[in-house]
Amino acid sequence: MNAVQTPAAARGGAPYVRLEGLTKRFGDFVAVRQVSLDIARGEIFCLLGASGCGKTTLLRMLAGFETPTEGSIWIDGVDVTHVPPYERPVNMMFQSYALFPHMTVAQNVAFGLRQDGTAKSEIDGRVHEMLAMVQLDGYDKRKPHQLSGGQRQRVALARALVKRPKLLLLDEPLGALDKKLRERTQFELVSLQERLGVTFVIVTHDQEEAMTLASRIGVMRAGEILQVGTPTDIYEFPGSRFVADFIGSVNMVEGRLVEDEPDHVRIQCEQLGCMVYVDHGVSAPPDAPVAVAIRPEKIQLSREQPPGTDNLLAGRVTGVAYLGDATRYLVQLPNGFQLRVTAPNVSRREERFEQDDAVWLSWHPSSPVVVTR
Amino acid sequence: MKPAAASRLGRWGVIALPYLWLTIFFLVPFLIVLKISFSNVQLSMPPVEPVLTWGQDHVMQLRLHFSNFAFVFGDRLYIEAFLDSLLIAAVSTVIALLIGYPMAYGIARAPGAWRNVLFLLVVLPFFTSFLLRVYAWMGLLGRAGPVNGLLLKLGLIHEPLQLLQTEFAVYLGMVYSYLPFMVLPLYSAIEKLDLTLLEAAADLGCRPTKAFFTVTLPLTREGIFAGCLLVFIPAVGEYVIPALLGGPDTLMIGRVVWDEFFGNRDWPVASALAIVLLVLLSGFVLLLQYVQSREREA
Numbered sequence: 078m079n080a081v082q083t084p085a086a087a088r089g090g091a092p093y094v095r096l097e098g099l100t101k102r103f104g105d106f107v108a109v110r111q112v113s114l115d116i117a118r119g120e121i122f123c124l125l126g127a128s129g130c131g132k133t134t135l136l137r138m139l140a141g142f143e144t145p146t147e148g149s150i151w152i153d154g155v156d157v158t159h160v161p162p163y164e165r166p167v168n169m170m171f172q173s174y175a176l177f178p179h180m181t182v183a184q185n186v187a188f189g190l191r192q193d194g195t196a197k198s199e200i201d202g203r204v205h206e207m208l209a210m211v212q213l214d215g216y217d218k219r220k221p222h223q224l225s226g227g228q229r230q231r232v233a234l235a236r237a238l239v240k241r242p243k244l245l246l247l248d249e250p251l252g253a254l255d256k257k258l259r260e261r262t263q264f265e266l267v268s269l270q271e272r273l274g275v276t277f278v279i280v281t282h283d284q285e286e287a288m289t290l291a292s293r294i295g296v297m298r299a300g301e302i303l304q305v306g307t308p309t310d311i312y313e314f315p316g317s318r319f320v321a322d323f324i325g326s327v328n329m330v331e332g333r334l335v336e337d338e339p340d341h342v343r344i345q346c347e348q349l350g351c352m353v354y355v356d357h358g359v360s361a362p363p364d365a366p367v368a369v370a371i372r373p374e375k376i377q378l379s380r381e382q383p384p385g386t387d388n389l390l391a392g393r394v395t396g397v398a399y400l401g402d403a404t405r406y407l408v409q410l411p412n413g414f415q416l417r418v419t420a421p422n423v424s425r426r427e428e429r430f431e432q433d434d435a436v437w438l439s440w441h442p443s444s445p446v447v448v449t450r
Numbered sequence: 451m452k453p454a455a456a457s458r459l460g461r462w463g464v465i466a467l468p469y470l471w472l473t474i475f476f477l478v479p480f481l482i483v484l485k486i487s488f489s490n491v492q493l494s495m496p497p498v499e500p501v502l503t504w505g506q507d508h509v510m511q512l513r514l515h516f517s518n519f520a521f522v523f524g525d526r527l528y529i530e531a532f533l534d535s536l537l538i539a540a541v542s543t544v545i546a547l548l549i550g551y552p553m554a555y556g557i558a559r560a561p562g563a564w565r566n567v568l569f570l571l572v573v574l575p576f577f578t579s580f581l582l583r584v585y586a587w588m589g590l591l592g593r594a595g596p597v598n599g600l601l602l603k604l605g606l607i608h609e610p611l612q613l614l615q616t617e618f619a620v621y622l623g624m625v626y627s628y629l630p631f632m633v634l635p636l637y638s639a640i641e642k643l644d645l646t647l648l649e650a651a652a653d654l655g656c657r658p659t660k661a662f663f664t665v666t667l668p669l670t671r672e673g674i675f676a677g678c679l680l681v682f683i684p685a686v687g688e689y690v691i692p693a694l695l696g697g698p699d700t701l702m703i704g705r706v707v708w709d710e711f712f713g714n715r716d717w718p719v720a721s722a723l724a725i726v727l728l729v730l731l732s733g734f735v736l737l738l739q740y741v742q743s744r745e746r747e748a
Contacts, residue, residue, distance in 0.1 A: 142649055162652040175650035179668045188664075189654035240654070 092151075093118035093276055094139075094244060099148035101134050101300075108134040110300040112148070121270055121277040123287040126297035127323075132280045135297075136246050139278060140169045153243050163192070168242040172249040174233035176221040182208070182232050183217035189240040207235040210269065227258050234266075238273060247279045251286055263289045284324055288312070296320050317450040321370040328371045328416050337363045343387070344369055344447065348414045354387035356442035361449045368448050373419040375444040378406065378436045388445075390438045392416065394430050404429055408438060480728075487721035488514040498717050518722035528706065528723065532730070535703040538617075538692075539685035542624035543632075546681050547674065549625065550632035554673075557633070558640040572633050584623055584694050591619055591695070615697035623691040631680040639673025640666070675742060683731055703727055 092115035101109040109131040116122045124132040137143045139150060141162030149158040157165055168189070176185050183204050190200045208214055211231040221229055230253065237245055250266065251259045267290060270277050281287050287294050288308040295302045296311060296319075304316045315321035322329055332353060336343035344353040346369060353369050361367055383389060395415065396407030399422075406418045416438065420429075430436055489498040490513075503511045522528045557568045575583060590597055591613040598610040613619055643666060651661040667674075689704030696702070703723065710720035 140649075140653055142652075162649070163655050163657055167653075169650075169653045171646050171650060173644070173646055175644065175646040177647060177650070177665060177669075188651070188656070192655035192660070236654070 092116060093120075093153055094278070095151040096135075096139075097149045097151070099135070099138065099150065100146050101131075101138060101143055102146045107300050109138070109145075112300075112302055114295065114302060114305065116276060116278065118276055119274050121267070121279065121290055121292045123279045123281060123291035123294045124297055124302075125281060125284060125287040125294050125324075128282055130297040131300040132282075132297050133248060134300075136169075136248055136278065136280045139244065140167055140246055141165050166243040167246060168237040168240055168244075169246040170233050170237045170248065170250055172252060174221075174229050174253075176229060176232055176236070178221055180220075181217060182213065182219050182221070182224070185221070185232055186217075186236045186239050189236065193240070203239055207239045210238075210272075211235045226253055226255075227262070230254060230262065234269075238269075238275065241273075242275060245275050245277050247277060249281055249283075250279060252281070252283070259286070266290065296323060298323075313446075315370065315446060315448065317448055318368050318370075321368075321446060321448060326373050326417060326419075328373065328376075330369050330371075330414075332367055332369050334359065334361055334363055334365050334367055337361075341442070342447070344445075348412075349390060350410060350412050350414075351390055352387055353445055354442050355445050355447055359447045359449075361447075365449060370446040370448060371416075371440060371444055373405070373417040374403070374421070376416065376418045376438050376440045378408070378418055378420060378430060378438060380434075380436065382437050383439050385439075388440050388442060390416075392436055392438055394432055394434045394436055397430065397432055399429070406430060408436060483721045483724055486717050487518055487725050488516070489718045489721075490515045490517070491716055491718060496717065497715050515718065518718045519726070521719060522722050522726060527701070528703075531701045531703045531706045532726070534701050535686045535688075536730075538620060538624065538700070538702060539682050539688075542621055542628065542685050543678050543682045545621065545625045546629050546632040547678060550629055550636055550677060551674075553629075554633045554636035554640050558637055558643075569637070572630050572637075575630065580627065581690060584627065584690055587619070587623055587626070588614060588694055591622075614695060617696070617700055619695035620692050620700050620702075623695045624685055624688065627691060628681040628685055631684075632677040635676035635680065636670065636673045639670040639676075643669055671745075672742070675738060679735065679738060683735070686731060687727055 094114075094116040096112055096114040099109055099112040099114075100107065112135060124135060126132045134143060138145050141157070141160060145158060149156055151157070152166060157167075177188065180188070186204045186207055187200050190203060195203075204217070205214070208217060211234055213228060213231055213235065216224070216228065216232075221232065224232065230250070234250075237247075251262055254262060263286065277290075279287070279290055281290075291308060293305060293307055294311050295305045297303065298319055304311060304320045306314070311320065311324055315324065318329065321327050330346045330348045330353075332344040332346040334342060335345045335352075337359065339358045341357065342355050342359045344355065344367060346353055355369075359367070377383075382391075390410060392408040392410045394406055395409045396405075398405040401422070403419050403421050406420065408416050408418055410416065418438065422429075485501050486496075486498055489501050491497060492499045499513070499515075501513060503513070505511045553572070557565060557572070560568055589595055592598070593610040593612070593614075595613075597613060598607075601607045602610065647665055647669070648658075648661055651665050652658070656664065687704045688702060689708055692700045692702040692705050693708070696705075707720050707723050707727075710716045710723065
């Protein structure tokens with residue numbers, strides 16, 4: 078398992094949710110492999126990965142729908158590994174929402190409370206309070222099929238939150254909404270979470286969703302968590318080729334460490350045909366093969382040659398995509414290698430580069446990320 | 451012919467064909483039976499008076515005898531036969547539901563490869579004639595049949611039981627024969643049920659047994675209605691099973707109609723009984739559909 082920095086543990090407090098060596102096998106297939114993870118109280122933790130990476134299986138184990146083959150799950154100091162779903166202090170918002178079609182909105186939201194034998198008057202009060210919180214007052218008598226997609230999503234959220242669970246699991250919570258609605262709902266979800274203080278674990282394949290919602294992200298691949306960190310950590314300091322490539326757009330080149338000093342390194346990159354100078358040390362043996370990842374927005378384009386020799390390349394623009402807020406360029410080096418460059422459109426009338434323009438590419442020595450894995 | 455006209459003709463053809471079929475093989479026979487039910491017995495072939503006659507002086511005479519209906523409703527025998535039929539059919543339907551639901555549930559939840567095999571097994575009895583299967587039960591339940599033989603061998607009984615010609619045998623035959631009609635609509639209803647709804651119920655603190663009654667059962671109600679109708683309606687008018695397996699005291703309406711028609715050669719009364727049965731059952735179906743449509747709107 079990868080070393081995972083846990084804020085709660087760092088602060089000395091016991092983690093609220095703890096996964097220990099969690100493994101789930103289906104026959105010969107290992108869906109989740111030796112996952113250990115601590116989640117602090119009140120966190121929004123996002124499991125991010127492509128489909129089939131095991132993130133949903135992990136979520137289902139937290140909900141109690143799957144029993145781990147190995148390992149254990151602790152919530153608020155209690156081992157819930159073998160506790161059935163109907164006895165866990167955990168609620169889930171399903172990707173399909175799974176609203177009961179034969180019940181009204183109010184009955185759907187009240188369902189969980191009714192299972193606990195809560196008094197009728199209290200149920201009514203809490204249901205209406207919850208419906209008000211998700212802005213669905215007056216919809217209590219509707220059936221799910223009479224609601225829009227966004228309204229259904231909010232009913233599902235209300236139903237999952239009304240029991241005040243210790244942990245709320247959300248499976249692709251915004252996946253079924255259109256883009257505009259998704260952006261608005263993202264912020265509503267976060268503000269609701271802050272108000273209620275419930276710990277969220279979200280599963281998503283959408284990195285933008287993960288970046289906006291999460292306090293921390295766990296990037297998953299093939300049943301393992303490769304890296305855990307804040308959105309900034311994951312984007313700016315990816316720990317491996319996979320994470321660097323998976324999150325956002327990146328130019329990835331292979332290289333060899335030729336100069337290894339504590340305060341800087343030089344990397345020989347055949348694909349770029351130049352030396353990459355990085356202004357911080359890298360923990361790798363000399364001559365080790367490494368990968369250099371440079372984000373497109375961290376490369377500057379210019380017509381005149383900038384001073385210096387390191388981190389400087391000449392190329393020719395082969396593709397231009399104007400996106401409004403930024404322009405994406407594809408720049409070809411003399412040896413045929415292509416780099417992606419994104420330039421923000423700061424001014425309305427600034428001169429932009431065009432197809433076949435000869436350009437210079439340069440980047441700050443702090444920009445490249447060097448990964449060994 | 452222009453293509454548009456041809457396609458219109460095709461469309462009408464598709465709609466008209468089943469209606470034509472129903473007209474020839476349902477509506478016309480029904481009208482004939484209706485006509486006979488208002489007729490009177492006479493010694494001729496067919497043994498009924500014509501309802502419509504051309505009399506003297508070019509007078510068209512329509513003579514409707516309501517006496518048959520009066521007779522049917524006046525005689526306790528027929529009323530009891532109706533009530534008996536409804537009772538036996540209702541009890542058989544409930545038993546078929548109680549057996550059929552777990553069966554359908556098991557099939558719908560079985561792993562993929564098994565499901566087809568189990569499904570085929572439910573339909574398999576249809577490959578043999580219905581009459582043959584009921585005859586087989588006569589052999590099985592007879593005094594010297596294997597059921598009595600087994601019970602004797604096990605020492606549970608000391609002399610053969612009278613199984614045939616009992617109400618028990620009628621129920622057995624009914625449930626056995628109509629069970630597939632119960633299982634099939636139930637299966638399709640249960641199979642359609644979204645399993646994440648049950649997970650959602652469990653997630654919200656609902657135990658599996660309770661989830662069955664609060665989620666599974668209400669959401670498969672359409673299948674229950676359909677299955678019950680498919681069993682109840684033919685069971686009410688069933689003739690073969692009570693005739694072959696039932697005793698003299700099992701008086702079902704199908705058997706009474708047969709007796710009136712072939713035994714007494716009283717076609718008008720037999721027809722009147724058939725009409726009353728049809729009206730009764732149509733009433734049931736309409737009521738059920740009304741209840742269902744109201745539920746769907748709510």
